[in-house]
Amino acid sequence: MHPALGKALRGGPHEASLAIERFLKASKKPVLIEPGHDPFTILPDAFVATVRPSALTIECWDEKRNLARRVTRVRLERPGRLELAVEHFGGATGTLTLVDLDRTVHRDAARKGARLKYRERFRQSLHRQFPDWRLVELSTEQDLHHSLSPAYPRALLRRGRTAIAAIGVAEDSPLPEQALSFGLIWLDHLRRREPKLAMEALAIFVPAGKENHLCHRVRCLDPQAARYFVFVHDGVSYEQQVDPLDYTNLDTKLDPGGSGRRKHREPHTG
Template sequence: MPPSAGGASGRWPAEAHAAIERFLSASRQPALLEPGEDHFPLAPGCFLVDWNGQRLTIQVWDRTRSLVRRVTGVKHENPGKLTLVIEKFPRREGQVLLLDLARPSLAGISLQEKRLSFREEFRRLLARNFPDWKIAELSTEQDLEHSLSRLYPRALLRKGRLGLAAMGAPPGGGDADGALSCGLIWLDYLRQREPKLTIEGLAVFLPQGWERATCLRLRFLDPAAARFQVYVYSPEGYADLVDLRDYGNVDTRLEPARDETAGLSGRVLSWTERLGRGPHVERISRGSGSLSLCVRGLEFARCAGDTLEFGLARKMAAAAQDLPEIEAIARELARLRSPQAPDRENPLYRLQPERWLESQIRSHLEEIDSSLLPAPV
């Protein structure tokens, strides 16, 4: 459906209004997402669709944010997903998405949303800390050919004939330790791709409290090969350059392996044992007192104490009567996430390829090194 640039005739806004009504009536968990921002749940009392016959606007709000956009048309309409064309100041065209987060096919949207949101935060961090440099490239796109992950936003900064590689680890810290490895791959790739630039080094941005392991590793890299910098950013969006000399191997420790099932209640333990008998289901300790149930790296349930939560895009508390549904989810994941999958373009097949690779390594440790024990891992 082609959008109208100004919506003067009211035709395209009218069709957009009808499409929004269809979407809302068919959705169980509707949400609005503007690329680069956190989504707004379209809960009763938290949004307004205003249509006066000529002008269509949509307003959404929560406790801390609000957004108002004029809708000029519909770009795509699919089950559970509606892409709207909007007018942004000053008279620029943009897009917002209406999504039904209850649909399994949109399981990756929440992760994608977080990545896009952090990508824009990473852009602001770079602009503040490298004001004399130009951000020539910033991406979260996956590039399997060059082993570039979508987990970490990466950037190329330029100042004349000088270049600088930059890599960011998202908030939460769960993936912080992998940022340096991906950053070194990015640095090497840029040096090969940009022979006319002198890519002098790598800047890694890490969430506060998760920088220690990376700083210790950097102390053992050759400073003549590249200039390495670590910036630690706070939840408020401020970053500080750390001094690698402040990090030494004076606090060595090895976390003991823990049996995460020991903290589970009797009923939850029996549920995990039942679910663990499903095809290709793995039970993985997350080191935080919780146990994760995955199929080829994709988590479909997590439990701790007397609680088991299940779901892909959003987790819901489970009861005994939900077990058949959870088993069905696991079986469907095993069918879709398979080397013999009928549809390799399915989002559930393509979701989290790094976790899938990790799953393969876990199940074939002896082939990598016969001295490695299969548990604990």
């Protein structure tokens, strides 16, 4: 049974507690989604909201994981959807989303949650492989006008006036080789949008074992048009750059469990 939640104070933790109570009472298949993590199914015996005079803390857990966050306010409340501004206990801020999957309009929430999960891992991969570059844009938003798909997170990295376009493929993507086409669209879009930047390269992150067809396609691209970096990853904390020229008609495999990470060969910046 969920704990009784207190009187609302607009914009604060007490209002958030009442919003959570309303959401849970109206929901049949509630889940909790935090970017970068798998969704939690909210069960009565695995979810607790604790109200104190100046704070609201929620905890959610399953057999393998435990999440605890301090809620500061409600960001958005709609039927079947509740977005909460939260603080991690280390001081960082973020957002939790509670969604009722029983509502047809929200049934893609788990899919979007999976995209956000890989988007955050993609962010970490970019920081590891391009530590001297500034990540100025990272998005999974759909842009039909520019043919940008939400299925592949895309990024823009800068170092001075030099820039790199990047695109990532989640480990459960059914068509990883299509990321190259969307990556080229993203590269072209950035060159048109940012004419003052030298957009010299496209970096593609693809699950290990699924890079073969993509590398064959990269080999057919004009090397004078841009430089192309291909990285394989395990979807968690490992990635390694591979050379598309090493991929012939023979079956080529890479063991993602190798030791260490090989850093990319950066584009010439002049």
